[in-house]
Amino acid sequence: MTDTRYLVHGVFWPAAPGAAAGGSAGPGPYLRLQAPDGTFREVTLDAGTRLGFRLAAEGKHCLGHHVVHGPAHRDHVLCARRAPAVRGHQCERCFVVDDSRLIHDFHRDGRVPPGLRSYLMQPHWLYVATFANGASKVGTAAELRKWQRLAEQGAVAACYVAHAADGRVVRILEDLVTREAGLPQQVRSAAKAAALASPAPAGWLRGHNAALAASARGVVSRSGAEGFHVVEEDWSRPALAGLLCSEGRRHLYPHALAAGSHGFTITSLCGSFALAAIDGTGLEFVVDLGRLKGRSIELGQYSSEVPAVQEALF
Structure with missing residues (x-):
């Protein structure tokens, strides 16, 4: 088990490489994690992936800002202070200097x-x-x-x-x-x-x-x-989203992704929403991995607490 704390930057879906990169699916989705030294790690979220982690109960941190240079070129500048997030997933300073915040007013x-x-x-x-x-x-x-x-x-x-x-x-x-x-x-x-x-x-x-x-x-x-x-x-x-989007009754994940230990096996993924099985329950839950964005986690063989009364979920 590792005690390295990673800052979660979210779930990403890459497009196919090449001239028509925006037009079709590429490699599988992944969870992007920032290590303390500023390097990044990508955790693939394919069907069958077991994701175990422990959350540090310290609120959300700033994910930095972007400087845009052109259609396919931008710099992601990490927050030097790893400050608490106050506007979405940014501190006040990173929000003010982020080029992306100006996009929606450009036509005005x-x-x-x-x-x-x-x-x-x-x-x-x-x-x-x-x-x-x-x-x-x-x-x-x-x-x-x-x-x-x-x-x-x-x-x-x-x-x-x-x-x-x-x-x-x-x-x-x-x-x-x-x-x-x-x-x-x-x-x-x-x-x-x-x-x-x-x-x-x-x-x-x-x-x-x-x-x-x-x-x-x-x-x-x-x-x-x-x-x-x-x-x-x-x-x-x-294709990975098919099972989660098909008809069937599931349950919302019963634990808040703000603190504690969590672990489950992913069977399907739609956006940042995973269909996941908790060990020992035989039940599937919808987990919003987007709620991890801006939070610090430790990866490891952690498990989610089994709901005390499973029948109450039905």
Whole structure:
């Protein structure tokens, strides 16, 4: 067993390498961990992976900030003080200097650093994503993150509805769809996890998503905006997510991922949500590994406490 404390940076889904990197699935997902010396370790989260860890009960720490130099080049600057997180997963200083925080206002005032401007002026995709209970959202993805963006959000079904010349145009379209079609731009992670515990039928979810995507296409087609064209293209969900997204009754993980020891075997993964078996129970639980982001963990042969009364979970 190791006593090295790693700072969790989250679950990542890489896209396939090559010129069309944003368009399809690549290697398997992984949990990215920062060691005390600033180096990184990637823990693969394939089916059959056993993940055991102990959490340090010390709150969340800052994960640093990004300096964007162009469409495919950015620097991740670690927080020098490993300060407590006060805004999302950042300290106040890292939040203020992070280029990424300016992205969502670019289409309103256009004031961004040159590197970020270069990133935003690449082609972007507008999509409609649906989650396991039918909750849906409109969103955007840069060309190089076309597939990843939806994989990391835990979508169950999704369609691309427009391909825009740049990030300014696509965000104008996104706001328009929110305003006229009523689609929000965010779905809370707690709602996604709860939905995966008892997902709606796959056929209904696909049909619901297709109907919402058609409505969004109608909105942008009538907008009179320029610099984009309407598309009809389905997003391909990761194969690893199939079991978690299929119909069946599971249970939400009964322990808070804020302290204590935890250990389980992963059988399926959708975004940051794992379908996992706790040793000695024969039950499967939906675990939101995204809740580990910003927390310190020690890896090892740890196990989750077995619920005292298993029957109460049914």
